[in-house]
C-alpha cells in the first residue's frame with residue numbers, strides 16, 4: 324500500500340504541513356507529495372522510493388546497505404574489518420561490493436537516508452546507519468527492526484536549540500519555551516530543521532502549538548542569526564557548532580540519542596532465504612568484537628605455593644578478577660631432579676580504561692613479566708540480542 328505525506332514548501336521560507344503519520348505498519352512504500360506554493364500554480368508530484376513494483380523483488384542474494392559517504396562511511400568499513408568482515412570494493416565509485424567471508428551477500432553503498440528508504444521498500448535487507456536516520460526516514464515503520472542498537476560510533480543526538488541571547492536569554496527548558504507569550508497563530512515559533520518528520524512530531528508530542536518549520540540541507544545553525552528561524556532542530560555531537568553560533572540546548576530538548584545501528588527488514592528476516600543466517604553471523608561477530616574492544620588480555624608470572632593461593636591473591640584485588648575469575652596455570656621446572664612449580668602463569672582480561680591500575684595491582688602482589696595483548700573477540704554464550712531478535716520475530720523459544 325502506498326502512503327503519502329504532503330509537504331508544503333513555500334518561498335522564501337518553507338513551512339511543513341501539519342504532521343500526520345500514517346499507521347506505521349501500513350507503510351511499505353512511502354510516496355511524498357511536494358506542493359510547491361511559491362509558484363502561481365501548485366503542482367503535486369508523486370515520488371516513489373525504491374521498487375515501484377508491488378511484488379517483493381525476486382532475487383537470491385541478500386543485500387546489505389552501507390553508507391557511501393559522510394562521516395559514517397569510513398567508520399562502518401573499519402568496524403566490519405575489525406570483525407573480519409572486510410568489504411571488497413573494486414573502486415570507490417562502484418556502488419556494489421562484497422564481503423568475501425559472507426558469500427551470497429551483496430553490499431550496496433548508498434546515502435544513509437536511502438538505506439532506510441530501501442529497507443522499507445524491500446530493495447535492501449540489512450543496513451548500517453545512524454539511529455537518527457532510521458527514526459527520521461523509517462517513521463516508526465514496524466517492518467524495521469534494530470538488530471544491534473549500539474555499534475559504538477557515530478555518537479550524536481538530535482536536539483532542539485535556541486539562541487543564548489535576546490528573548491531566549493533566560494529560557495532553559497522546553498516547558499519555558501512552550502510558555503513564552505510570544506508564540507501565537509500569527510507569529511509562531513519558527514524552527515529550521517532537516518528532520519521534517521521527527522521535529523514536527525516532537526513539537527506535537529510535547530504540546531507546542533504555534534510552530535512552523537523551514538528546511539535546509541545544512542549549516543542550519545546560521546538560521547537564527549540570519550533571522551530565518553527562532554530555533555533549530557539538528558544533530559549535535561561535540562557541541563562546537565552550536566557554541567560557535569551562539570546557540571544553546573535546553574532541558575527536555577533532546578529528541579533522539581543516536582549512534583550507528585544494524586537495522587533489518589522484518590519481511591526480509593522472515594521471508595528471504597539466508598537473511599537470518601547472515602544476520603546471526605554478523606550479530607555474533609559484532610557483539611564479540613565490541614565486547615573485546617574494551618578489554619586487553621593480560622598475562623603475568625607470579626611466584627606462589629599453589630594455584631589456589633595465587634588465585635586468592637589475585638581475587639583480593641578488585642580490578643583483577645577478569646571475566647570469570649583468573650586462569651592460573653603452573654609453570655613447571657626441574658630442580659634437584661624433581662619437577663616442581665614455583666611460578667604460576669596467570670591470564671586475565673582487564674578493561675582498557677583500568678589497564679595501568681591492573682598492572683600496578685599485579686606488581687603489588689608479586690606479578691612479573693606482565694604481557695598485554697589486544698583481544699579480537701570475546702564470544703559469550705548465545706548473545707542476548709539474538710534471543711531478543713528471535714522473540715521479536717515470533718521465533719522465540
Ligand SMILES: Nc1ncnc2c1ncn2[C@@H]1O[C@H](COP(=O)(O)OP(=O)(O)OP(=O)(O)O)[C@@H](O)[C@H]1O
Nearest residue numbers: 393394395435453454455456477478479558559560
Ligand atoms: N556531528 C555530527 N553531525 C552529524 N551527524 C553525525 C555527527 N556525528 C555523528 N553523526 C552521524 O553521522 C550520520 C551521517 O552524517 P553526515 O553529516 O556525515 O552525512 P549526511 O548528513 O548524510 O550527509 P550531508 O551532511 O552531506 O547531508 C548522521 O546521520 C549521524 O548518525
Ligand SMILES: O=P(O)(O)OC[C@H]1O[C@H](OP(=O)(O)OP(=O)(O)O)[C@H](O)[C@@H]1O
Nearest residue numbers: 541542557558559560561562563564565
Ligand atoms: O556538535 P558538533 O560536533 O559541532 O557537530 C554538529 C554539526 O555537525 C553536522 O553538520 P555537518 O558537519 O554534517 O555539516 P552539514 O551541516 O553540512 O550537514 C550537524 O548538522 C551539525 O551542524
Ligand SMILES: [Mg+2]
Nearest residue numbers: 393540541558
Ligand atoms: Mg551532515
